[in-house]
Amino acid sequence: MTYVCENSLHDAVNKAATDLFTFSYKHVVKPHFVFNKTPDVAHDQMIEFCKATRNIPPLMWALRSMLNYTDPILETDVMGIHFDNPFGLSAGLDKDCDMPVLLDNAGFGFETVGSTTSRPCLGNPRPWFHRLPEYDSMMVHVGLANDGSNEVISRVDQARGHVKDMKLSVSIARSNDQLCGDLEEGIEDYCISMKRATGRSAMVEVNISCPNTAVGEPFTDSPEALDKLFTALDKIERPQPTLVKMPLNKTWDEFRELIDVLADHNVQGLTIANLQKDRTGMPDIPRDWLGGLSGSPCYALGNEIIRRAYREYGQRFAIAGVGGVFTPEQAYAKIRAGSSLVMFISALMYRGPQTITVLKRGLADLLTRDGFAQVSDAVGVDA
Numbered sequence: 001m002t003y004v005c006e007n008s009l010h011d012a013v014n015k016a017a018t019d020l021f022t023f024s025y026k027h028v029v030k031p032h033f034v035f036n037k038t039p040d041v042a043h044d045q046m047i048e049f050c051k052a053t054r055n056i057p058p059l060m061w062a063l064r065s066m067l068n069y070t071d072p073i074l075e076t077d078v079m080g081i082h083f084d085n086p087f088g089l090s091a092g093l094d095k096d097c098d099m100p101v102l103l104d105n106a107g108f109g110f111e112t113v114g115s116t117t118s119r120p121c122l123g124n125p126r127p128w129f130h131r132l133p134e135y136d137s138m139m140v141h142v143g144l145a146n147d148g149s150n151e152v153i154s155r156v157d158q159a160r161g162h163v164k165d166m167k168l169s170v171s172i173a174r175s176n177d178q179l180c181g182d183l184e185e186g187i188e189d190y191c192i193s194m195k196r197a198t199g200r201s202a203m204v205e206v207n208i209s210c211p212n213t214a215v216g217e218p219f220t221d222s223p224e225a226l227d228k229l230f231t232a233l234d235k236i237e238r239p240q241p242t243l244v245k246m247p248l249n250k251t252w253d254e255f256r257e258l259i260d261v262l263a264d265h266n267v268q269g270l271t272i273a274n275l276q277k278d279r280t281g282m283p284d285i286p287r288d289w290l291g292g293l294s295g296s297p298c299y300a301l302g303n304e305i306i307r308r309a310y311r312e313y314g315q316r317f318a319i320a321g322v323g324g325v326f327t328p329e330q331a332y333a334k335i336r337a338g339s340s341l342v343m344f345i346s347a348l349m350y351r352g353p354q355t356i357t358v359l360k361r362g363l364a365d366l367l368t369r370d371g372f373a374q375v376s377d378a379v380g381v382d383a
């Protein structure tokens with residue numbers, strides 16, 4: 001295989017196409033097709049657009065030819081899995097597994113489908129989203145709407161046969177509906193989805209930190225509850241590595257207590273972290289807007305936790321860093337803090353789909369500038 005970076009013509013086409021996408025998204029698509037609608041409508045239309053375009057092979061070919069930047073410096077092996085690049089879609093945008101073919105052709109290293117739950121969920125009452133462009137952020141209050149893990153994980157399994165390079169991860173969470181019971185019921189709910197996921201994705205992410213559910217976060221509020229959950233999950237044999245989606249708003253001591261529990265279980269990775277619940281410094285957000293904040297408000301605190309987690313647990317866990325990544329410099333900072341993988345969502349909405357190419361190309365340049373032969377060599381150098 002020839003890498004794009006090694007073929008000067010392909011490299012020039014890729015760069016020009018990326019610049020064109022950046023310009024078009026900023027000046028045409030975002031103002032006239034996305035931000036002129038409520039975020040809920042724009043979100044639903046985006047999903048419909050993905051469903052329609054993924055079935056048009058020439059379009060997918062054009063997308064891959066123009067946007068998929070490949071470079072050996074970006075290749076990496078994490079938790080026993082080979083990734084073409086360390087960038088992935090974070091959980092939440094593709095809850096029902098509608099986007100793998102599109103994201104594969106666009107050049108994502110991996111995507112996290114879900115979060116999905118044992119029972120299909122309608123989610124919270126609308127609106128689910130509010131835009132906060134002044135903070136490069138989105139207020140999110142979806143509440144785990146999805147088609148249910150039976151359906152969604154079957155789609156993940158099928159999608160694996162349709163993607164070329166991208167790895168598929170599935171995020172499982174606890175159902176958010178009126179049937180929710182006590183802690184034991186919650187554990188059983190995770191176990192049902194974990195059994196469905198066994199052997200059917202490259203990775204599984206266990207989301208214990210959704211801020212938008214009726215039952216709250218019992219598994220991040222108590223290390224004992226977390227221990228019970230993973231004792232039950234340990235009994236489910238699975239070939240793929242497991243990550244845990246961690247909460248952002250914990251003191252380091254609280255965070256460490258949770259990691260100490262996970263260290264005794266069948267868990268290989270930590271995804272740091274979920275949405276920002278703290279609105280300090282953002283007094284203009286209306287009080288009746290419910291939900292957690294994505295984007296820039298997650299960035300600095302997330303990096304700090306990644307750094308500390310890498311310093312103390314870098315030998316035990318791989319870290320997937322997520323929150324507020326819009327530029328290659330920000331992705332690089334997450335890697336230097338200790339992330340082996342980097343995920344994002346908000347940048348797609350605020351900057352456009354070519355963000356994946358901008359990040360890959362920019363990261364390759366930064367690594368080369370600083371003398372790293374591989375992205376893995378830069379992991380944790382600032383920790």
Ligand SMILES: Cc1cc2nc3c(=O)[nH]c(=O)nc-3n(C[C@H](O)[C@H](O)[C@H](O)COP(=O)(O)O)c2cc1C
Nearest residue numbers: 090091092114115207274294295323324344345346
């Ligand atoms: C639209 C949307 C839906 C989300 N839903 C989920 C979810 O279902 N499960 C989850 O673990 N995180 C969810 N998140 C959180 C993201 O995975 C991510 O942790 C957070 O948005 C920070 O990344 P970003 O700044 O790149 O958006 C969601 C975020 C957004 C924006």
